[in-house]
Amino acid sequence: MSEGELAYEALVQFLYRAPVALIQLQKDGAIELLNPMASRLLMPLAPDGDMENFFHVLRRHAPDLPQLCAQFSDQQGVVCEGRRIVVDETHGAADGPAVLSLGLLKLDDNRLMAVLLDATHEVVREQRLLASAAQLDTLTQLPNRAGTMTLLRKMTARTRSATGDHCAVLLVNLDRFKQVNDTLGNAAGNQVITLVGERLRSTLRSGGRPGDGGMVMEAVTRVGGDEFAVLLDGLPEPGVVERIASRLLERLGLPYRVREQELALTFSLGLVVLKTGENDADDLLRDAAIAMAVAKAQGGNRAVAFEQEMRDQALLRSSLEADLRTAVERAELFNVYQPVVGLLADGHMDPGAGVEALVRWRHPVRGLVSPIDFIGIAESTGLIHAIGEQVLATACRDFVAWQRQLSTAAPRLLAVNLSRAQLTQADLCDRVAAILAASGMPAAQLQLEITESLAAQGADIQHQLLGLKQLGVKLALDDFGTGYSSLSSLHLLPVDTVKIDRSFVSLAASSAHHKVLIEATVLVARSLGMTTVAEGIETLEQANVAHAQGCDKGQGYLYSRPLESAALQQWLTAHAAQPAAAH
CATH class of the missing domain: 3.30.70.270 (Reverse transcriptase/Diguanylate cyclase domain)
Incomplete structure (x- = not known):
């Protein structure tokens, strides 16, 4: 025999001896070819002996097969795999399988290949x-x-x-x-x-x-x-x-x-x-x-x-989650405020430009808990809604009190962060409006901050931001340079301020590349009527570079760490003389 004939004979022998049922059928279920194992498995399902159509044989046990094949629109591919077909629910059939495992493959527009296994x-x-x-x-x-x-x-x-x-x-x-x-x-x-x-x-x-x-x-x-x-x-x-x-x-x-x-x-x-x-x-x-x-x-x-440390971290997280649920009620959470200063020439600053409100947790046993350890828990459990509302309400009350007590030394703008969860609240605008009314906070002096990656997401977020703008509050884009937007899409975002991420600022003094990035951000923001804030300023050299590139404001440890309200008032009073040196 020729090689072709030998190959064909080998294929026939494989089909004949294969321990699985192989059935080639037309798209309407008509059987074209089946091996002996297929006959053995299917024969008990066709007591009348009619095995001309595969769908007909399985009509009582898998009546949806014709529809399943008809709905499969690809030219070829797996229609189903590992599907169990219960033939006898007692699993006690003596003359055939009680449970079959079916795989169905579409070969082309006209042919299918079925594979059956006895899964009893x-x-x-x-x-x-x-x-x-x-x-x-x-x-x-x-x-x-x-x-x-x-x-x-x-x-x-x-x-x-x-x-x-x-x-x-x-x-x-x-x-x-x-x-x-x-x-x-x-x-x-x-x-x-x-x-x-x-x-x-x-x-x-x-x-x-x-x-x-x-x-x-x-x-x-x-x-x-x-x-x-x-x-x-x-x-x-x-x-x-x-x-x-x-x-x-x-x-x-x-x-x-x-x-x-x-x-x-x-x-x-x-x-x-x-x-x-x-x-x-x-x-x-x-x-x-x-x-x-x-x-x-x-x-x-x-x-x-x-790994074992994962269990330790999970136990710690579980314990913190339980404690966090009562922390709001027990007034363990409190606000701190980091000054945001106006950048002036020669390292001088305007100390009253604004403050950013940040939340801290004074745990009765653990002491101060880092926001890194509990903000994620708050977001995943939904507690961030109550925490965010408390932070905003407290910050607004404090801001109004500073205006009354410090007069011209008081900050002119209050910045508060919004989380992803808060931005999905249907009544967020109503809640913000209620807090403004209850505290007497002027809407124009409140700046709500969102991350760049969050601002770039979806029409729902955009609609929420526009609703907040209608209240009269300002919006800031936080951590700019780390998210998904770019300078070319900045005009699409309804924000008033761009906060340049600390990773750019920290390298600007030694990297020409980062200087150019800051300068480009400032130029685009300014052309759109937006102000800019350089985050994470820790040295006078970084402050001078940020000012030289045109940043309007700066924020970082060079000026002050986050302070509680009383300490912030002391800081503002001490730096009230303008212009004041950064140190």
């Missing part, structure tokens, strides 16, 4: 381990959280060999899954969850595979919501876990087709390997969740291995 033993094994249907998730047919704990306890309690017998947990979470539900609806969200579960199951060899230390068990479960767990047992060495995690992220990152849309999703994955002597299932799942949260905090779309 796999399902029976899972159900024996779980011992109860109540431990199965109804949406994905994966073990639920209770089932996950059952499997974990069995895994961690098992006696292990001295070497080559490790186990691990991987916790998988969808990044920004809420956006899917918000934009496409809960039904589409459920479809995404189902597709993710199928892809996890098909990526892993759920039935186990040989390893250096015995059988490797790979099980997928749905812990809840958009979180899945992957349980690995009998691993030959711990390093295998990271390779499996990498493979999962790669496969999970492929597009998903939902309602004629192709979705690109990313995932955060936390992994933990069971160490010698540790056998607590709850701790293992908790540590995986901590590592997953770290992966999400780092931007998502990555896997992070658990």
Whole structure:
């Protein structure tokens, strides 16, 4: 025989001997070709012996297959993978499979290829381990959280060999899954969850595979919501876990087709390997969740291995969160104010240009807690709304009191930061207006500051900013140079002041490049009627460079650290003579 004939004969022998069912069919389900395994698996489903149409054979068990194929508009690709089809819910069929696993591939506009596996033993094994249907998730047919704990306890309690017998947990979470539900609806969200579960199951060899230390068990479960767990047992060495995690992220990152849309999703994955002597299932799942949260905090779309200090930080965060909930009521949070000065020639300054309000926390046990340690907690828990409102109300009352007590020595402008969460409040403008009215604060002397990256986001943020402008308050763009906007788009933002980030200012004295950047920012801002503030000035040389490049104001430790109200009044009084030297 020729080489071509030999190759064809080899292909026929492969199809004949393949341990999986292979069926080639037309787009309407008409079967063109099937191997002996396909006949064995499908025959019990066609008691009348009619196996001419694949969709017809499975019509009682998977009636949606024709519609699923018709809705798949790509010229080729995976229509579904790892889909379980329950043929006999008792799992006791004597003449055929009780549960099938179906993969369906579109070859071209007219042909499909179906792959069927007998998944009965796999399902029976899972159900024996779980011992109860109540431990199965109804949406994905994966073990639920209770089932996950059952499997974990069995895994961690098992006696292990001295070497080559490790186990691990991987916790998988969808990044920004809420956006899917918000934009496409809960039904589409459920479809995404189902597709993710199928892809996890098909990526892993759920039935186990040989390893250096015995059988490797790979099980997928749905812990809840958009979180899945992957349980690995009998691993030959711990390093295998990271390779499996990498493979999962790669496969999970492929597009998903939902309602004629192709979705690109990313995932955060936390992994933990069971160490010698540790056998607590709850701790293992908790540590995986901590590592997953770290992966999400780092931007998502990555896997992070658990480390002990992560648990310590999580405990500290949990403790701070509990304390922060009562800190507002107990008046543990208070304002400090950093002077913003006018930049004059020869290192002189105008001390009354303004102040920026900043929040601090005086913890009854820990002492002063850095904003770096609690602002993120406040934002993630929603406490930032109450804290931000308290900071603004207190600052406005203090500002009005300074005007009354200090007269011409009082600051002329009050700057207060707005967080991302505050800007999403539908009634933010009403709340600001109420605070202005209650304190007697002139709107024109209040400046609300937002970060550059936040100002550049979406029509909703722009609408909120315009609403604040209508109240008469000023707006400032904080940390300019570190976000997503640019000088060319500065005219699109409804701001009055641009605050140049300290990273530019700190290098301006020694870097011609940064001098040019500051000068360009000042020129563009000035052409738009905006003022500029140089942040983070710590030396007289930096102050002179900022002034030479045209900055209107400066702020930093050269002039003063943030001060409580009484200390600020003393500072303002001491520097009331103008012009005053920076030192």
